[in-house]
Amino acid sequence: MFALRAYARSDAARLVYEGAPSPGLGPHDVLVRVHASGVSPGELDWPGAWLDHDGTPRMPPIVPGHEISGVVEAVGPDATGFAVADEVFGYTDVRRDGGDAEYVAVRADAGELAPKPASLTHVEASAVPLSALTAWQALFDHGDLQPGQAVLVHGAAGGVGTFAVQFARWRGARVVATSSERDRSFVSELGADVVIDYRGTRFEDAVPDVDLVLDTVGGETWSRSWDVIRPGGRLVSIAVPRPPERDDGDGRLAIWFVVRPDVGQLVEIGRLLDAGLVRSIVSDVLPLARGAEAYGPHARRSGPGKVVLAVAGG
Ligand SMILES: NC(=O)c1ccc[n+]([C@@H]2O[C@H](COP(=O)([O-])OP(=O)(O)OC[C@H]3O[C@@H](n4cnc5c(N)ncnc54)[C@H](OP(=O)(O)O)[C@@H]3O)[C@@H](O)[C@H]2O)c1
Incomplete structure (x- = not known):
């Protein structure tokens, strides 16, 4: 697959769009075909994104982008609650490779994914979680x-x-x-x-x-x-x-505090979006290949809200 990969902490100049191995599908994971990925411009500075679950440093390159919208492509043998072709959005584990890629693997039982709000496009949904x-x-x-x-x-x-x-x-x-x-x-x-x-x-x-x-x-x-x-x-x-x-x-x-996944809150937020009580604000849409422009202190943004990377058709 193609992905945006970070080779150094806090250095958007070392984000590279390149071929990368597809994420392995663990038994409790679902594999999501990413349609769009929301950018947090400061993500390369987040200490947690550079550590493994056991607290040891992660070896670069790592894939950033931890709010995504996409479609379930495959379901691990022990993963429940999702089926192939489900449209989902979510905030994915920052200690694993993220969604600035064609595919991301996400634990199904960690409360990270919820049904995509039906009235939103993938681009709009990816700016939310x-x-x-x-x-x-x-x-x-x-x-x-x-x-x-x-x-x-x-x-x-x-x-x-x-x-x-x-x-x-x-x-x-x-x-x-x-x-x-x-x-x-x-x-x-x-x-x-x-x-x-x-x-x-x-x-x-x-x-x-x-x-x-x-x-x-x-x-x-x-x-x-x-x-x-x-x-x-x-x-x-x-x-x-x-x-x-x-x-x-x-x-x-x-x-x-550091934000935590919460599927109940994500579903409630999805309801507010579908009811038109809250809007997703997207400032710019860039192709994944130009994703590096959206990161770092001098990131490109033409207005309020978030830059979104369009991955598979948006
Ligand atoms: N702890 C957590 O769990 C967590 C979760 C998400 C994000 N974060 C962090 O929270 C921060 C904000 O995230 P974000 O995604 O909202 O970033 P963002 O989209 O880049 O938004 C930051 C906003 O702050 C404005 N700003 C800059 N300096 C300001 C100042 N002195 N006073 C008032 N506004 C100012 C910017 O406006 P201009 O561009 O017009 O200057 C911009 O609109 C980042 O550092 C991010 O890494 C932490």
Whole structure:
């Protein structure tokens, strides 16, 4: 098969489109013919993607791309719940080769795959699983966001941020968001009540205190966010590199987490998409052969949302 393979951590220049062995089908696996793969531009920096399950370093090359949409091609002898020709989407194990390839092997019993939302194309569906699960878990599992509360979403025009704004709005929260000036009106249309251009305005001067901050940026953005949290509120970060946890004993908490597969949440998110309550935002579609352009700090992106790699017809 053909795949995009990474030869070095944090180095998009060493992503190569080339022939690669097809993934082996374990007894509990399904083999998915990938139609489209969503890109997380920072994935080559993720420490977990460079480790095996036993914590030892993975030997490059590795195949990135852990949110996919495609069709089940084969089912392992001990795999249950899926059949050949099922249309699926999912967030696949970052410690195995991913979906920037014609085929990906996924454990059937790990909660990583769900039926593709029927109303979405493969391209649209592939922009959902990892980003939407991260946003969902940040707001609801770790942030405990309640209707009527206020949330600040940093990086609101990004892969995770576009879902976070929509989910928070759907839950009935007041949404304050940061984005670049270019994306401000788009983020407003998605449902943010207030959108702050992060380059032009210091958000802490413009934001009333909030119950929750979702930090997708880290660094200085993370530290400045602490001061806009109400007593009892939370600063939930997903940023890479990982900021510290913080608890000053005044009721505020800063935590960081890594998204986990959750098929129940994926099915619920699929229902919201099929009901038209939430949208998948795709900024660009590139052929797999040009996938390297979508990775790294200077990745190509012409607008809000995610870059998707079209693999088998999209
Ligand atoms: N811990 C986890 O489980 C987990 C899961 C998923 C993702 N992540 C990480 O979370 C981060 C976000 O992921 P993503 O997929 O949403 O990335 P993304 O699609 O690249 O989006 C990042 C967004 O942040 C904006 N941005 C950059 N600097 C900013 C600042 N100072 N203030 C406000 N916004 C800013 C960017 O806007 P401009 O391009 O206009 O500047 C962009 O729209 C990445 O580091 C990713 O690796 C972690």
